Amino acid sequence: MTIQTEMPPQDTSLRRLARQTIVILDFGSQYSELIARRIRETQVYSEVISYRTSAEQLRLLNPKGIILSGGPNSVYDKGAPQCDPAIWHLGIPILGVCYGMQLMVNQLGGQVVRAERGEYGKAALRIDDPTDLLTNVEDGTTMWMSHGDSCVKLPEGFEILAHTENTSCAAIAEHNTKLYGVQFHPEVVHSIGGLALIRNFVYHICDCEPTWTTAAFVEESVREVRAKVGDKRVLLALSGGVDSSTLAFLLHRAIGDKLTCVFIDQGFMRKHEPERLVKLFREQFHIPVEYVNASDRFLAAIAGVTDPEEKRRRIGHEFISTFEESSKRLGPFDYLAQGTLYPDVIESADTNVDPKTGERVAVKIKSHHNVGGLPKDLRFKLVEPLRKLFKDEVRKVGRAIGLPEEIVQRQPFPGPGLAIRIIGEVTAERLEILRDADLIVRQEINRQGLYNDVWQAFAVLLPIRSVGVMGDQRTYAYPIVLRLVTSEDGMTADWARVPYDLLELISNRIVNEVKGVNRVVYDITSKPPGTIEWE
CATH class of the missing domain: 3.40.50.880 (Class I glutamine amidotransferase (GATase) domain)
Structure with missing residues (x-):
């Protein structure tokens, strides 16, 4: 089908x-x-x-x-x-x-x-x-x-x-x-x-009236999902981000236990996130979640790969394979729910190609796994109630239906996870280093009360080594890049002017606590010309 x-x-x-x-x-x-x-x-x-x-x-x-x-x-x-x-x-x-x-x-x-x-x-x-x-x-x-x-x-x-x-x-x-x-x-x-x-x-x-409201969207979406799904079962890939979590809450309100969530741990999540996510949904939200630990197979799938788009492609392919296996084991399901957002649709679209010259009017910067990345023979019909929304609108919907603020305000996190915050080849060693460094960044941003003031705050691991000195001994270790940006919508962004004392504290902690790192640098590039993520 x-x-x-x-x-x-x-x-x-x-x-x-x-x-x-x-x-x-x-x-x-x-x-x-x-x-x-x-x-x-x-x-x-x-x-x-x-x-x-x-x-x-x-x-x-x-x-x-x-x-x-x-x-x-x-x-x-x-x-x-x-x-x-x-x-x-x-x-x-x-x-x-x-x-x-x-x-x-x-x-x-x-x-x-x-x-x-x-x-x-x-x-x-x-x-x-x-x-x-x-x-x-x-x-x-x-x-x-x-x-x-x-x-x-x-x-x-x-x-x-x-x-x-x-x-x-x-x-x-x-x-x-x-x-x-x-x-x-x-x-x-x-x-x-x-x-x-x-x-x-x-x-x-234009003589319009202000009828596009969060309450109206929730009511309309619940009604449409119930009418579309009926008594069939729906499968949702849960990531823990605000998009998939909001979708899970919205679908659970609409169809209750006919929804089954699958969380695939691909090994590229941040420290402690997989365990916390599953516990939160199962014990606090009472929404069924099937946990699948597939970290070994994902790491094997991108072994030796350095090109960021090839990483995305392989991770997406492996995700589909793992997800299909889980769906067959847990099924049958008639519908697949996706947290596709309106920017995903716009940015992944090829609609702006001149039919005569073949030239693009707008350029697709990165591929989005939610749009156009699914195999044609996948045996589901799609349910995508968030497809009409921008990120800020999703947050409003999340709040309106009772999603906890810690998830509503969760900073954007790429689908391929830490795999594209490690420049070049991804290894188990590099993942562990980056997880530890990233945790320190988030801890200190939270302690300073700045988490909601920046759009994203994270660490990037570069595939090079530099000379350092620690305890009177020569070191040859990785550098960590700190990336803190401010933005309203992610389309443009500026580097965050956080206090130097905070940067110094983060740097000192990373160098002293994360084995394999001896240097920390701060990325002060805006978007454009750079992008928020490095890959």
């Missing part, structure tokens, strides 16, 4: 949206996902779909509004992505952001050219029309710019709403048809007045 799954968000063009929705046409911007999150912060549902979605498909979707994302292209480039020109005549409010605005201007008869001076970073927005889109947006507020092109001629009927020192058309509108454009990025945290602008578009221009 092949997998049967819910229709992914990219295919929403084939069905009418069931709720008030703002859709984002994705032109490859690194911020498309962030636009959707900002819309949802106004308690209005949003989805990211392909820029190739036709006007007729959009009409059938019947969204309350459409946003055109930014993108890396210039509208005058050969092969630049274009939307269906008929969308301008749907009668649906449209907001073009950066490239989206330039595309609107270009397709409606205006002119976009290479600017004499690009504009990147913060800029003061000078408001010419303080009504409509810019209601309650303060004159002179900071907005985040990132563009090398400018609109030098507006289409007929458009007027300028705001400008900056370098950009005469920073915000534009055709009020009669409710077409709007902004040259800046209101969705990023650096745009001080950005959320006010977004709220104006969502509430006043």
